[in-house]
Amino acid sequence: MTGSSKPKAPENVDDVAIVGAGIIGLAAALALRDAGQRVVVLDRQQAMHEASWAAAGMLAANDPHNPAEMHALAVYSERLYPAFLARVKELTGREIPIRSRQTLEGLPNGENGPGRRVTAEEIAELAPGLNVGELVFSVMEEKSLDPCDLTEILPGAIRAAGIELREYTQVLRVEADEGLHRLTAAQRADEKTEEAQFWGRHVVFATGAWRAPVEQAPAVEPRKGQLVMLNLRGPEQTACTLRIPGLYIVPRGDGNYVVGATLESTGFDQSTSEPMIAELVRRAVALWPPLAGASRGPAWAGLRPMSEDGLPVIGSLTPGEAQPTLWVATGHFRNGILLAPGTAHVLRDLILGRVPEVVVDGFSLSRFSAAAV
Ligand SMILES: Cc1cc2nc3c(=O)[nH]c(=O)nc-3n(C[C@H](O)[C@H](O)[C@H](O)COP(=O)(O)OP(=O)(O)OC[C@H]3O[C@@H](n4cnc5c(N)ncnc54)[C@H](O)[C@@H]3O)c2cc1C
Incomplete structure (x- = not known):
């Protein structure tokens, strides 16, 4: 670290801060923004440059080798795909073709x-x-699509929707601060790394294969x-x-x-x-x-x-809490491209206190503690 940037004024608090700009984080950002939320997305490198770029891009909702527990979410997400791609086109003028x-x-x-x-x-x-x-x-x-098309076009759609996308910004820790969450990040610019801070009422960890930097994060x-x-x-x-x-x-x-x-x-x-x-x-x-x-x-x-069980983990990081504000969406394993729009809608609904359109109890973090008991 070469210094510390001035903390953002608390009046600039975002409704939702999303950690991770893979397809899961970006799709969630768009769904939340379209529901009127003010959203910031932070990624330790360029957006869409990890698994979401590398994938084959099959939307294999009916692959018989998928876990049965995932089927309803897979079908729901597949159904949402045309609207997701249409929204990206509306925001950018660019089409993500079905290959x-x-x-x-x-x-x-x-x-x-x-x-x-x-x-x-x-x-x-x-x-x-x-x-x-x-x-x-x-x-x-x-259907299948080319994740390289998503990598090229989706970040532009995010910015066009009015979402703040901060690349080269690695979130190091998240702490409670006056009823909000304060995210401390290492932000790289012009070959210098500085500490930066962000505040969110809600925080979503969509950090893919990297464990989220909070104690409650699932393995x-x-x-x-x-x-x-x-x-x-x-x-x-x-x-x-x-x-x-x-x-x-x-x-x-x-x-x-x-x-x-x-x-x-x-x-x-x-x-x-x-x-x-x-x-x-x-x-x-x-x-x-x-x-x-x-x-x-x-x-x-x-x-x-x-x-741990090969299924996504989607929901509160503090299950049991009446009004949770820390969230996770990870573990999408072999199907994260397919599952992104569905996961995004589920997260949006949970964060806004609505009932998701698909049953996601099986993806709750609490299943691991229940198994341990
Ligand atoms: C070879 C291969 C083939 C695949 N084929 C398919 C397929 O055909 N169909 C399909 O549906 N799925 C497929 N997948 C799976 C799919 O790619 C993943 O499930 C999906 O991309 C996961 O998305 P994500 O956003 O969770 O993770 P990622 O895309 O990995 O994004 C996570 C992001 O979090 C960031 N991050 C991590 N920690 C921090 C931190 N502390 N601070 C800031 N940022 C952080 C990372 O830099 C990264 O950008 C495939 C995957 C692979 C590898």
């Missing part, structure tokens, strides 16, 4: 999926050359995922996401396909490993042989936030 609209999912014989079983003729039409092997394929209406762990982009020229293309257990191929258009993903417990390391990427490519080619002719694009990795 694929159907998924072909292959499951071992005997495992049931939610999609409609497809014939060999349909497969030849939807994904020419697909190697079905021992799997049974179904098709479902499932969360990073689960690394590596991905690679392949580019395929020529007539054999597919507009469908192809998914089998442990592997997906997501089309981005123009012959580009994202292949993923590994699932690793390697702490906060975000490096890619050539043997693991080569193995992903090998498995992708085995599933869809036309990819043998594809050229390799960049590989990257991101950290999925995983809670």
